[in-house]
Amino acid sequence: MTDEICLVGFGAIGALYACALERSSRAKITSVCRSNYQTMHEHGLMIVSDCIGTIDAWRPHRVVRSVAEAADRQYSFIVCATKCVPEVKKTTDIILPLLATLSSSSDTTIVLLQNGIGIEDDILDWLDEHNLGNTVISGCAWVDTTMIDGGKKVTQHGNEKLVLGYHRPQASHTKYATRFSKNTAIKQLDVFCDLLRAGSTNPEAAEDIDIARWRKVLWNASFSTVCTLTRANVGEVLATPTARTLLVEIMLEVLLVARASLPPSPAVTDVLSDSVCIAIIEHENQKSVFKPSMLVDLEAGRPMEVEAIVGGVLKRAKATGVAVPRLEVIYAGLNVIQRGLLGDRQ
Ligand SMILES: NC(=O)C1=CN([C@@H]2O[C@H](COP(=O)(O)OP(=O)(O)OC[C@H]3O[C@@H](n4cnc5c(N)ncnc54)[C@H](OP(=O)(O)O)[C@@H]3O)[C@@H](O)[C@H]2O)C=CC1
Numbered sequence: 159m160t161d162e163i164c165l166v167g168f169g170a171i172g173a174l175y176a177c178a179l180e181r182s183s184r185a186k187i188t189s190v191c192r193s194n195y196q197t198m199h200e201h202g203l204m205i206v207s208d209c210i211g212t213i214d215a216w217r218p219h220r221v222v223r224s225v226a227e228a229a230d231r232q233y234s235f236i237v238c239a240t241k242c243v244p245e246v247k248k249t250t251d252i253i254l255p256l257l258a259t260l261s262s263s264s265d266t267t268i269v270l271l272q273n274g275i276g277i278e279d280d281i282l283d284w285l286d287e288h289n290l291g292n293t294v295i296s297g298c299a300w301v302d303t304t305m306i307d308g309g310k311k312v313t314q315h316g317n318e319k320l321v322l323g324y325h326r327p328q329a330s331h332t333k334y335a336t337r338f339s340k341n342t343a344i345k346q347l348d349v350f351c352d353l354l355r356a357g358s359t360n361p362e363a364a365e366d367i368d369i370a371r372w373r374k375v376l377w378n379a380s381f382s383t384v385c386t387l388t389r390a391n392v393g394e395v396l397a398t399p400t401a402r403t404l405l406v407e408i409m410l411e412v413l414l415v416a417r418a419s420l421p422p423s424p425a426v427t428d429v430l431s432d433s434v435c436i437a438i439i440e441h442e443n444q445k446s447v448f449k450p451s452m453l454v455d456l457e458a459g460r461p462m463e464v465e466a467i468v469g470g471v472l473k474r475a476k477a478t479g480v481a482v483p484r485l486e487v488i489y490a491g492l493n494v495i496q497r498g499l500l501g502d503r504q
């Protein structure tokens with residue numbers, strides 16, 4: 159069987175995983191290409207990847223200019239791999255024409271490939287409001303991939319892992335909870351992971367995606383934010399003892415919020431224990447010249463994922479009454495920069 163899949167957000171992550179999905183030979187991808195529509199038509203995309211190899215002039219099955227144009231059919235999966243910047247546009251607003259194609263009889267699954275905490279909230283709210291129970295999956299990518307040459311090339315170096323899982327209804331989603339089917343969610347997660355595996359990438363189905371997301375945001379809320387505020391690479395931050403201490407202190411704050419937000423379980427105790435902070439720091443190459451994507455966005459003058467990466471943690475901190483003084487300072491500092499980046503968009 160061939161799955162029709164729509165991809166919104168044809169950047170580094172979107173293109174890499176769309177290519178993998180299509181290389182499974184069991185998926186047809188419709189890609190919404192915004193700034194790179196013309197480039198895709200004229201040149202296709204060159205992919206140079208340590209996991210899927212080198213592919214010249216790849217073009218997805220169908221390339222369209224807008225989400226509205228893509229919404230002419232039902233899809234098995236709607237994949238969103240834009241940067242998550244609700245300060246510019248909420249995910250529900252970006253994919254609204256596709257959401258409008260959903261009905262109580264459709265099995266369409268929404269997949270969010272984005273960093274951050276609470277990135278699924280507005281989609282679940284929308285489904286609840288519309289009395290729908292479609293599965294929502296999200297993925298945390300542990301990969302270093304970049305789109306370069308004006309959208310003509312994607313590079314991916316080193317290891318790649320995509321941890322995926324489905325989101326359970328939240329307490330406020332009473333209508334979604336009655337429509338949601340855990341069996342369907344598990345089945346759809348399996349299908350998506352199988353397609354990615356067949357396309358030579360390394361998906362991992364998480365028992366509990368919330369735990370996996372908190373584990374991932376530990377890195378983003380600390381390294382990404384401190385590197386961005388100091389405009390320094392990972393090695394430069396690690397070489398500065400006070401900044402190194404700050405990284406650990408931020409991670410400890412995130413861990414307090416994570417443990418207060420999640421139902422207690424052996425997995426939470428295991429994956430989100432304080433000792434993980436030192437392990438994360440020691441795992442980094444101390445001389446790394448790597449720049450987190452938040453800093454890369456700043457340097458390119460693009461809005462950063464402040465709300466998704468820091469705002470999401472702060473929302474959960476407020477809801478659970480956990481004090482996060484360092485994250486508050488980080489958030490305020492990043493928002494000063496973000497205001498400049500948003501400019502007229504505000
Ligand atoms: N790159 C990486 O190595 C990693 C990234 N991530 C996460 O993955 C997510 C995606 O990141 P990444 O691929 O790097 O991002 P990119 O900036 O490379 O790509 C984002 C893409 O989304 C498109 N887009 C944005 N808004 C819209 C819209 N309204 N309609 C249509 N297209 C839109 C952009 O198009 P346009 O060019 O027109 O703006 C761009 O092609 C982020 O959450 C990031 O934090 C996680 C781990 C690693």
Ligand SMILES: CC(C)(CO)C(=O)C(=O)O
Nearest residue numbers: 299300301377450451452
């Ligand atoms: C942790 C990392 C580097 C992906 O592996 C990332 O998420 C980022 O740069 O934003």
